[in-house]
Amino acid sequence: MSESTGLRARKKERTRDAIGAAAVSLFLEHGFDRVSVNDIAAAAEVSKPTLFRYFPTKEDLVLYRFADHQGEAARVVRDRRPGIKPVTALHRHFRAGLDRCDPVTGLSDHPEVVAFHRLVFTTPSLAGRLTRYQLEDEEALADALGEGIQARLLAAQTLAVQRVLARTNWQKIADGRTAHDVHPEAVADAAQAFSRLR
Secondary structure, eight states: OOHHHHHHHHHHHHHHHHHHHHHHHHHHHHOGGGOOHHHHHHHHTOOHHHHHHHOSSTTHHHHGGGGGGTTHHHHHHHTOOTTOOHHHHHHHHHHHHHHTTOGGGTOOOOHHHHHHHHHHHHOHHHHHHHHHHHHHHHHHHHHHHOSHHHHHHHHHHHHHHHHHHHHHHHHHHHTTOOHHHHHHHHHHHHHHHHHHHO
8 A cells, every 4th residue: 555545545534533423423412313414514524425425324424333343243253263162252252342341232331432322222213224234244143154044043143132232231321320330240141141042
């Protein structure tokens, strides 16, 4: 990669991050449905066509934060060490996320993360779009697990378990508890849930 290509890529990434940050800030302050794409473009100091080059839909302005986790379960299964069963690898990965209070596990009490999850879970169009992301993850995980109905069922069940665990953790924190306080319960719930998957 040439220096100018690297510079262009970094500039695009900064622009994308600035647009996304402006959008999320406005959504958290005013609500998803009360903020227009024009408002976001103005706050990010970009044109509307530029905004849509980075984010094809308004929902993508919020859910791009999940992009780092797209296909994560499939990667965990593909990259596991020999002799480790897929469900064991997925459980260990989820547990590691709990231990570092990764927002994707629902176990983060940072006020912005709690507000962000509330925005996603209580806005129907965002929840619907998140379901599409999850279906793509399910297909990728099924492919990593093998072929046939068994792989598809295990993929669906595993991602449903992770979704329920994360939502449960988030709800406890949204109700006013700390991540530190919820952590032992979250670990026990995950152990029980993944044990049933096995």
